[in-house]
Amino acid sequence: MSDSNKDEYLNDLPDMDDLSGQAAPAAASAADGASADSAAAAAGATQEGAAQPAAAQSQENGDSAAADGADKADAADGKADDTLTPLGQAKKEAAEYLEALQRERAEFINFRNRAQKEQERFRQHGIIDVLTALLPALDDIDRIREHSEMDDSFKAVANKIDKAFEKFGVEKFGEKGEDFDPTKHDAILHKPDPNAEKETVDTVVEAGYRIGDRVIRAARVVVASPQN
Template identity: 60%
Template sequence: MSDFNKDDYLKDLPDVDSLNGENASGTAGGSHEQNAPTTAGGQSDAAASGVDQPHHEASDANKAGSAAPSDAKPATAADGNKQAAQSAQADAQRASADAADNGKDGDADHDKDGSLTPLGQAKKEAAEYLEALQRERAEFINYRNRMNKEREQSRQYGIVDVLTSLLPALDDIDRIREHGQMDDSFKAVATKIDKTFAKFGVEKFGEKGEDFDPTKHEAVLQKPDPEAKKETVDTVVEAGYRIGDRVVRAARVVVSMPQS
């Protein structure tokens, strides 16, 4: 590769003056070539177009503007109100149609095909659980009432058994009390026994002079009495006992009968 010589390269370049002359001649020729051709009347096409074109465009715009709105009518407030009313009516019809569709499709518990939604299924299960709970509660209340009744009956049966076993002793206490052969200490014991039975609901009945009642009195003897106007208890042989409405033992009595 030969060495580059800067002096030889600069000698081969053209002068600046010659380059300026060529540019000036090119510019003059170019300017004559770019001049617009003249018309037969002595005016160039560019001049004619520059003068006449804006005039024609303005006239065309005026014509278009005057012809376009000639058939249109200015909008009024009545037209605006009419359009608003029509729009409101359309919205109301749309809302009613949507409500009808919602009613047709079903409520929140059912789908369009009639099947239960998750919310509807949950409500159904809650209703079933509530019904089962109420049924169980009613059964429990009946069971509790039945057990209370059975417990009370069992309690009464126990009292009846004890009372039945003690009836002979109680009858002896009554005979001793009737004949006046009871001292103070024995009276205190007899009083405690009576209070104890009264505490458990045991009621003693049967007194001389009361009306005879076959539902609670057992007549062991009947004697005519000219002064008697109706059947009355003359003598109590053995007192009667009852618990509530249940008669444990009827009072055994002697009945005074009126003479016929």
């Protein structure tokens, strides 16, 4: 090859600095792509990690909000009390005391009524026990009155006994000629009577006793009934 041809060939070759400049940007671009992929992967992993406790965090936030609401309500009540004037605070306390006093009074009245009812019930039980024990003696006194003459002293004692029971609310019932009532009369015998238009008491064998509406013992009677 001639010298002139060598010079032309050498002049046509690319400069080494140009080749170095072209290779460097290519390597930088590849490095930048790899860095971008790594950053995207890291961001995805971070999002997945953050998504897992999201529901739990939301629940905690709801509970916290409810607690905050209750605390705010209490604080509002306390603040309302703080904003009252001394006169307003005194009126509020007086109203609370009055309400508590009325409630206690109602409870006391109910207790007193129950105690009175219980006391009356026990009192009646005691009277009934005494009356039941004395019924045979009272029946004997009635038979003596009906079938024989009583002297004044014995009659006075019998009257005192009757008045004593009347004082305690004991009522004696059962009279000849009154209408027969099965709720207070115990018919030991029914005898036909041509003159009877309805069932009536013909004979009182044993008198009946009651306290108020409560029959202690029904009167044992002989009943005169119409013949038909």
